[in-house]
Amino acid sequence: MAQEILCKTVHQYNKEPIPVADMRKLQEIAEDYRSVKNYVYARYGGIHSLPKIYPGYTVQNEMTDCGLRAKLAMPAAYFYLAVFDALGDIKSRWGQTKSRVLKLVGQNENFTADEKHYLRFLLKCSNAFEAVLNQNPIILPPELQQKYDILAKQVDTKKLHRYLCRQVRKCHAGCQHTDMAEGFSITERAYRYGESKEGSLQGEKQGIFISTKEKRKRIFIPLTDENKYKKQLYIKLKPDENGIEIDVPIETKIRVHKDYTNEIGLSVGIWCMFTTDGGTVYGGRFGELHQELVEYISAAEKTYRREKDHNAGRKKYRARKEKLTAALETYVNQEINRMIVAEKPQTIYIPRLPGGVSNRYSPKVNYSVNMWRKGFVRERLKQKCKENSIEIVEVIGKAISTECSRCGVVGKYSKDIFQCESCGYETDKKRNAAQNALKRGKTGMQLNKEMVH
Ligand SMILES: [Zn+2]
Structure with missing residues (x-):
């Protein structure tokens, strides 16, 4: 392989708050960066500039000569990156326009197969596409020219060129623009x-x-x-x-582990990060560390509302918050690694995240805290699985913790113990859920597959 x-x-991330004067200097660059991008969008985003944007040297040269860099007094290192950044956006917008028109062509029932074939050729051959849009003669390398000539004989080219121009104008209307100077x-x-x-x-x-x-x-x-x-x-x-x-x-x-052959079920929890179908817990301190962060943030926000201009306190708060967040991130990564190495999974089945989890906390609590619970652990898990060629499969999560993993009847749980009155099965509630995940995964109650290869 x-x-x-x-x-x-x-x-x-920055370790300490950035002084206002320094932040201002960074913002200046971001604002210039935006100005250059908007200039490039306006000047090269249109149909007439199409021949100039591939591969872009013409644009680079023209931008050197246009005087904008001097006017902004912008370092070259930033100026040309902004130019190429904008060019990239223009190219991807053209890509979108072409694929939209391609779709329209496919859906149009008035076209014959030959007409569709001809239009698809124009949309895929950028030299031909540019020539048609700018009403120039179509001149192509010999091999393509031959192919083009054959296609063109079968259709009314004028009619199709008019159609293409009309659709492109419609799909490519307006000019790209960015109001945000969020970075560079x-x-x-x-x-x-x-x-x-x-x-x-x-x-x-x-x-x-x-x-x-x-x-x-x-x-x-x-x-x-x-x-x-x-x-x-x-x-x-x-x-x-x-x-x-x-x-x-x-x-x-991407690492491939030949000895990773296990199929495991995982239950993802708020207190314990993962419980496997074998009953092993990883990330047992997750809830505790997370709680510490939540409590710190909500306590600090209460203080804020009392004393709004307390700057020194704010600095201290940020530093502490960052430290707690970093500790939590490190912990999550370590525990995922530990799980992967110990379990050697080829496939991991996890229940799909149920909806409405984000409402568990009051909106007053910091946004980033809620984000933690919602997605971070899963995102990290998915990433690590990708890096290790482990397949991760989501299974249907409905009633996954109330169903008995041995006999399938709805059981009950008190505190952390699941009990089935029908068959007498008794185990840790999270483990039962993980066993259900494995069972559902193996029997095909899967939602989506995140495959690597
Ligand atoms: Zn049972």
């Missing part, structure tokens, strides 16, 4: 990982230096981890939280 590569995004991409030319003592009371700190619009002035942002990457990053700004999120695209090799 060939080694497969999995793409994912990992995140890095950055290459190694404009950042560097390193240490700094600046503004710190506790010695050196690991972090990232980011170029600003001021020449040779980089701002330093301490980060919560010490990972260093050498690739294009995306800096997402969170001015309301005095923070940033760095998105790092990562490629990992």
Whole structure:
């Protein structure tokens, strides 16, 4: 089996609140970045620019000459990334338009098979597509030209070209635009990982230096981890939280474990993360750690409402919250790894997440806390399974904890013990649910399969 590569995004975060002046400098870059993107959308998003956007050198050259960079006084490292970022968006929008028109062609019952064939050819051959839209003669490489000539003989090309132009204008109407200056991409030319003592009371700190619009002035942002990457990053700004999120695209090799042959059922819980059908618990402290975070946040928010401008307290609060969140994340990852190594599963069956879970907490409690319960554990589990070629299958979750996994009759549970009055089966409630998950998975009561290969 060939080694497969999995793409994912990992995140890095600021360790301390970013000073307002520094945040302002980052926002300046994000605003310029947005201006450049909107300029490129407006200038190259239309039909007439179609020949220029592949592969894009024309756009790059024209953008160099247009004077916008000088006007914004924007470092080249950011300017060209914004240009290519916008070009990427324009290309993907054209891709969407083409596939929409392709669909319309397929659905149109007035066209003969030859007409549909001809239109599909135009939509798939970008040189031909551009020529038709700009009313130019269609000139193609010899091999394609031959193919085109044969197709064109069978149909009324003028009529079909008119149809194509009309549909494209309809599907491609309006101009792309972004109002949000939420962040910017950055290459190694404009950042560097390193240490700094600046503004710190506790010695050196690991972090990232980011170029600003001021020449040779980089701002330093301490980060919560010490990972260093050498690739294009995306800096997402969170001015309301005095923070940033760095998105790092990562490629990992998918591992294949020949000795992972087990099929297991998992019950996912609020207190214990996972219970297996064999009765083993992983993440037994999850509920406790999560509760600590919830209680800390809701207590802090009560204090806020009393004393709104207490800034020092707010700083302390953020630091503590980040620490608790990071600890919880680490714990979840460790326990998932532990489960995978110990259980050696080939397939994991889990009950589908029931609806309405998010309402369990009052909306006053922090949004991110609710997110934890809703999705984080499952997302991490899915990711780790992908990385290890483990198949994860969701099964129907209805009545999964009340049904007896041995005889199928509805039983009852008191506290943590499930009891079946019909066959006398008695076991941990979560384990019974996990056994049902396994049973349902094996008997085909599956909802979706998340396959890797
Ligand atoms: Zn029973």
